[in-house]
Amino acid sequence: MGLVSQLxxxxxxxxxxxxxxxxxxxxxxxxxAQLLIHANEAYQDVxxxxxxxxxxxxxxxxxxxxGTASLVTDFTLPGGxxxxxxxxxxxxxxxxxxxxxxGGAGDIELSPVDYAEILALRSSGSGLGTxxxxxxxxxIRRVQAxxxxxxxxxxxxxxxxxxxxxxxxxxxxxxxFDGGASDFPDVDDQWSRTLALxxxxxxxxxxxxxxxxxxxxxxxxPRHKSALExxxxxxxxxxxxx
Amino acid sequence: xxxxLAVVRNRVRAQLNELDNRAVSTGLIAIDNAIxxxxxxxxxxxxxxxxxxxSAFNISAGAQxxxxxxxxxSVATVEYAGDVRLQLNSDKTFMLKSTREEIEAFRxxxxxxxxxxxxxxxxxxxxxxxxxxxxxPRSKDLEAINLYASLDHNDxxxxxxxxxxxxQFSRYGAISLVLLTAAALVRGMTDADLVLxxxxxxxxxxxxKMAAMLLYQEEARRHAAEDSGRTQRWVS
Numbered sequence: 001m002g003l004v005s006q007l008x009x010x011x012x013x014x015x016x017x018x019x020x021x022x023x024x025x026x027x028x029x030x031x032x033a034q035l036l037i038h039a040n041e042a043y044q045d046v047x048x049x050x051x052x053x054x055x056x057x058x059x060x061x062x063x064x065x066x067g068t069a070s071l072v073t074d075f076t077l078p079g080g081x082x083x084x085x086x087x088x089x090x091x092x093x094x095x096x097x098x099x100x101x102x103g104g105a106g107d108i109e110l111s112p113v114d115y116a117e118i119l120a121l122r123s124s125g126s127g128l129g130t131x132x133x134x135x136x137x138x139x140i141r142r143v144q145a146x147x148x149x150x151x152x153x154x155x156x157x158x159x160x161x162x163x164x165x166x167x168x169x170x171x172x173x174x175x176x177f178d179g180g181a182s183d184f185p186d187v188d189d190q191w192s193r194t195l196a197l198x199x200x201x202x203x204x205x206x207x208x209x210x211x212x213x214x215x216x217x218x219x220x221x222p223r224h225k226s227a228l229e230x231x232x233x234x235x236x237x238x239x240x241x242x
Numbered sequence: 243x244x245x246x247l248a249v250v251r252n253r254v255r256a257q258l259n260e261l262d263n264r265a266v267s268t269g270l271i272a273i274d275n276a277i278x279x280x281x282x283x284x285x286x287x288x289x290x291x292x293x294x295x296x297s298a299f300n301i302s303a304g305a306q307x308x309x310x311x312x313x314x315x316s317v318a319t320v321e322y323a324g325d326v327r328l329q330l331n332s333d334k335t336f337m338l339k340s341t342r343e344e345i346e347a348f349r350x351x352x353x354x355x356x357x358x359x360x361x362x363x364x365x366x367x368x369x370x371x372x373x374x375x376x377x378x379p380r381s382k383d384l385e386a387i388n389l390y391a392s393l394d395h396n397d398x399x400x401x402x403x404x405x406x407x408x409x410q411f412s413r414y415g416a417i418s419l420v421l422l423t424a425a426a427l428v429r430g431m432t433d434a435d436l437v438l439x440x441x442x443x444x445x446x447x448x449x450x451k452m453a454a455m456l457l458y459q460e461e462a463r464r465h466a467a468e469d470s471g472r473t474q475r476w477v478s
Contacts, residue, residue, distance in 0.1 A: 091263065111263050111270050121271065128271055129278070129404040135270050 007192040010181035012199065013039060019200035019216055022207040029207040032179060038206075040176040042199040043185055049224075050191040051231050052171040054090070056101035059165030063155060077139075077153040085151050085173040094134040094157070094164040102167040110137040110157060110166075121158045131159050137166070190227040194220060245416045247398050247407040250277055250423075253416075257424040257449070259439035267435045268427055278398040280423040281409060284457055285395035289464045290323035291410050297331050298389035301360060306349070306380040310365070310373040310389070319400045322373050323392035328363055331386040337377065338362045348378045357382040412463065418456035425449040 007015065013035055017023035022030075030038070063077055077086065093100070093107040100107055115138040121128070137157040144150060151173070155166055177183045185192055197220045204212045254273055255261050293314065301308045314320050328337045342364040357380030365375050401407035411419060425446040428436070436443060 109263050111266050113269060117269075127399060129274060129399040129407075130402060132403040132405060 005189040006184060006187070007189070007196060008181065009039070009177050009179070009183040009185075012185070012192065012196040015193070015196035016042075016199035016203055019197060019219070020204040020207055020212060021209055022203065030203065036177060036179040038202050039195075039199050042195055042202055043177060044174050046187055046191050046195040046198060047174055047185065050187045050227070052088075053186055054169055055086075055172045056169050057167060058099050058101050059093075059095065059167040060098040062168055063166060077151070077155070085175065086153060086168075086170045087173045088171045089139045089153075089168055090171065091169045092137045092139070092155070093167050094161075095167060096163060096165070098165050100165065100167050102169050107167070108133050108135075110134055112136070113138055115140050115156060118156045118158050122160075125158070132161065134159065134161050134164060134166075188227075188230075190223065190230060194223045194227055197223060244408050244410050245413075246405065247274065247277060247401075247409060248405040250409055250416060250420055253420040254424050254427070257420060258427060259441060265438055267431075267438065273423070273427070274398070274404060276427055277409075277419065277423050280426060281395060281398060281411075281419055284411075284415065284419060284422065287457060288415070288461050289468065290325070290392035290394060292325070292390070292392045295389045295391075297386040299387055301377060301381045301385045301387060303382065303384045304355065304357065304380060306357075306377055308375045308377065308387075310375065310391070312372060314389075317393075317396060319396065321371060321394040322367075323394050325390075325392040326365060326373070327390040328375075329388040329390070330359060331388050332383075333359065334388075335359070335361070340364050340378075342366060342376065345376050345378050355380070359383075360385065412460060414456045414463065415460040418453040418460060421449040421456070422453035425453065 014023060016039075017030075017035075022028070089112075091102055092110050092112070093102040094110055095102070095104065095107040097104060097106070102109075113136045118136065118138045121136070134157040137155060139153050139155050142152040142154050144152075157166070172186075175186065177185070185195055187195065197216055201213060201216045201220060204210060204216060251270070251273055254277065258268065260266055260268060260273075295311075295314050298314060299308065299311045310320075310322060310326065312318070312320050327339070329335065330337065337360060340362045345362060345364045348362070360377035360379060360381045362378045363375050365373055367373050395410055396408070398404065398407040398409070409416060409419065428441060428443060428446040428449075431439075431441075431443075
């Protein structure tokens with residue numbers, strides 16, 4: 001087991017194999033690669049259920065073309081792997097501080113609007129006043145015309161004022177295990193144990209031990225219930241119930 | 243105690259429970275637009291703010307016409323509310339306001355090109371809202387004019403930077419503006435919008451009454467300042 005309250009990948013797979021009664025080194029029923037595939041399936045299920053974690057990124061690193069404060073064109077979130085894989089933008093700021101990840105003194109939180117509103121303001125915004133700083137933004141997913149367009153987003157803002165970085169706080173897309181022993185899931189301690197049991201739930205029938213499934217399911221149920229209750233308590237007290 | 247649009251906007255958003263940028267349906271631009279409109283509605287009930295500008299413009303030598311300035315200080319879109327007094331800066335005499343017909347009667351048949359210090363003037367607004375003036379007699383020398391005038395409230399949307407635009411209201415007027423703007427926006431909300439903000443439509447009536455009380459007090463305050471504290475009485 002890992003030394004942290006949240007189980008690491010090695011502990012998760014060990015607990016799962018133990019629960020499925022197939023934690024053997026001679027003729028193991030699953031290769032490391034197979035174990036990784038099933039672990040990631042179980043991880044994704046748990047990750048989605050556990051709720052979002054907040055990812056913060058500076059505008060200078062988040063957007064292509066966002067490294068300088070002089071651009072006024074639309075910024076593009078780079079594609080590829082790693083930190084750029086955003087599922088949903090929660091907050092976007094305009095700031096003159098390149099290292100800011102949003103919410104700092106002087107950072108201007110922008111209001112999210114439909115892309116259509118940005119276009120309308122650009123073409124028909126006269127008479128609605130002149131602003132010295134960006135006020136509203138829209139982030140849209142770019143069509144995937146090529147592999148390099150994977151997970152790319154375009155940021156539009158209004159008015160088009162120069163000199164700003166656009167840090168954001170967001171929910172990332174699911175980031176799977178890479179199979180390293182010290183890899184860890186982006187969930188808390190309870191969910192990491194649910195993850196191990198769910199993995200065992202998937203492995204047991206594949207290892208010819210389907211008779212263990214009811215017992216594993218019975219173990220998952222209270223663990224899952226307590227994890228959900230903890231999440232609900234946190235949400236209620238943090239006024240996220242709307 | 244004039245405040246800024248940014249302050250009024252923040253208060254409107256708080257009044258609407260719309261500080262959460264994730265739970266916005268009205269939107270910042272629409273709120274600013276509503277504030278600017280409501281300001282003009284409320285300003286229409288109030289005495290116009292007054293201005294004094296020394297040597298605000300000149301009457302040229304030999305001229306019998308002039309135009310009031312469209313830019314005074316930082317305000318580039320001046321619109322006059324009607325109470326205009328002109329003072330010659332040279333000898334500090336006030337010119338008498340006359341009708342256009344009176345000026346024309348004085349000028350009738352006069353072909354002289356000379357003149358002296360102008361003593362009378364009349365005003366009219368042309369089609370581009372520039373206030374044009376005529377004086378009598380024709381000004382002999384270039385005369386710098388001190389301008390005393392009442393001005394309509396600025397349209398906030400004409401400011402160079404909306405966030406810094408000045409709302410020419412006292413604190414009474416500013417709160418009244420917040421309440422009436424918020425009430426107008428609440429009346430335009432759908433039931434879903436109201437649920438999102440945990441508001442009930444009836445609250446708009448309360449806010450409108452509060453706004454009316456405050457606007458009355460703002461009106462009384464301005465009149466009292468001009469009328470040496472003449473007693474105001476609330477008549478509903």
